[in-house]
Amino acid sequence: MLRHLFDGLAGKLPGQCAVCRAWPAQPVCESCAARFGQPQPRCRRCALPVPPGTIDCGRCLREPPPIDACHATVGYGYPWAALITQFKFHGQPGWARTFAELMRGAPGVQAAIRQADVVVPMPLSRERLAERGFNQALLLARGLDSHKANPGVLLRIRHTPAQTALDRDGRLANVKGAFAVEPSLEASVRARRVVLVDDVMTSGASVFGAAAALRQAGAADVAAVVLARTDVPA
Numbered sequence: 001m002l003r004h005l006f007d008g009l010a011g012k013l014p015g016q017c018a019v020c021r022a023w024p025a026q027p028v029c030e031s032c033a034a035r036f037g038q039p040q041p042r043c044r045r046c047a048l049p050v051p052p053g054t055i056d057c058g059r060c061l062r063e064p065p066p067i068d069a070c071h072a073t074v075g076y077g078y079p080w081a082a083l084i085t086q087f088k089f090h091g092q093p094g095w096a097r098t099f100a101e102l103m104r105g106a107p108g109v110q111a112a113i114r115q116a117d118v119v120v121p122m123p124l125s126r127e128r129l130a131e132r133g134f135n136q137a138l139l140l141a142r143g144l145d146s147h148k149a150n151p152g153v154l155l156r157i158r159h160t161p162a163q164t165a166l167d168r169d170g171r172l173a174n175v176k177g178a179f180a181v182e183p184s185l186e187a188s189v190r191a192r193r194v195v196l197v198d199d200v201m202t203s204g205a206s207v208f209g210a211a212a213a214l215r216q217a218g219a220a221d222v223a224a225v226v227l228a229r230t231d232v233p234a
Contacts, residue, residue, distance in 0.1 A: 018086075019079045026072060028083070037074050044159055046204050047072035047229045052106070062141045065204060065224050067210040071227035073106040076200055080228050089135050096136065099199075099227050100143025107142075112223045117192035119148040122210055123156040123179070127207050140227060149197075153188060155180050160195045176214040181217035190218035201226040 016022065017029035019036070041051050043057035047070040050057050074080045085097035103109055111117060121137035129135060141149040158178045181189060194214050199222070201207055211222045 014056070027095070028079075028102075032079070033102065033133045035081055037102060037222060039135075040075075042070075042072055042229070044069055046070055047201065047226065049075070049223075049231050050051060064114060065208045065218065067164065067208065067224050069108070069112065069223040070201070070204075070207070071106060071108040071223070071225045072201065073103045073109070073226070074228050075231045076202075076228040083230060088132070090198060091133060093134050093136070093139055096139035096143050100140050103140065103144060103227055104227060106162050109225050112195050112225060113145050113148070114147055115146075115193055116195040118150050118188055119145050119150055119195045119197060120210075120214070121149065122196060122198040122206060123151070123154050126154045126160070137198050142201060144197060144225070150185075150188065152182055153185050154196075154213065155182055176209065178206075179213040181213055186217045188220040189214055191220045194219045194220040194223070195227070198224065199227045200230075201228070202230045 015025065015027065017025035018027055020029060022029050022031070036072045041050050041052050041054065042048060043060055044055055045060040045065050045067060046057060048057050048059075061100050076084075083095065083175055084099075085158070086098065104113075119141050121135060121141040122136075123136045124132070135151070138149070138151045145225040156178055157180050196207060196210055196214075206226050207226070208213055211224065
């Protein structure tokens with residue numbers, strides 16, 4: 001699973017592992033990536049952990065989300081939560097390369113990217129983009145496939161408050177109507193296979209809202225690829 005992480009970083013000057021502090025090492029050494037990045041059974045529609053042999057979780061059976069598949073690379077816990085915080089909130093976009101390599105090694109991700117006609121990063125509002133200085137989802141999407149990544153397809157047409165303190169119903173209401181497909185680019189998704197890319201998935205509200213907008217524009221298949229997934233239903 002994790003071989004692409006190390007092959008992709010070959011030739012880079014050695015540094016210190018951000019997890020175990022081993023020296024010399026890649027940003028996340030092979031030992032730590034193997035220890036903390038092992039795949040686990042996940043619901044095919046929302047990527048929550050499920051018992052072995054289970055395909056869909058109970059919630060997705062009751063309320064099927066507007067995506068055909070969701071692939072999560074790691075759980076949003078130690079050490080990934082802290083590393084993603086550095087990437088996302090502390091101006092360290094260089095983590096995108098390491099994370100994209102890790103994502104490529106996760107089950108189902110390479111096939112989803114290969115089969116996709118277009119790879120669409122989750123968009124940020126103007127306010128959020130100005131605050132952070134870059135869109136972390138766009139950097140991940142370009143790391144997964146720079147030729148298919150298209151940041152112009154999906155628009156965030158309404159700035160929404162941070163989701164952190166909201167429950168699932170609140171998150172769903174918060175992002176309702178927040179996404180739309182750029183009218184001039186609807187042909188790029190109509191009857192096409194689309195992969196959405198994001199860094200962290202909690203309740204799935206944002207990913208599902210974006211997927212619904214793509215469906216409305218005529219996308220034939222919508223999958224999601226996320227770096228980390230919270231392991232407790234929100």
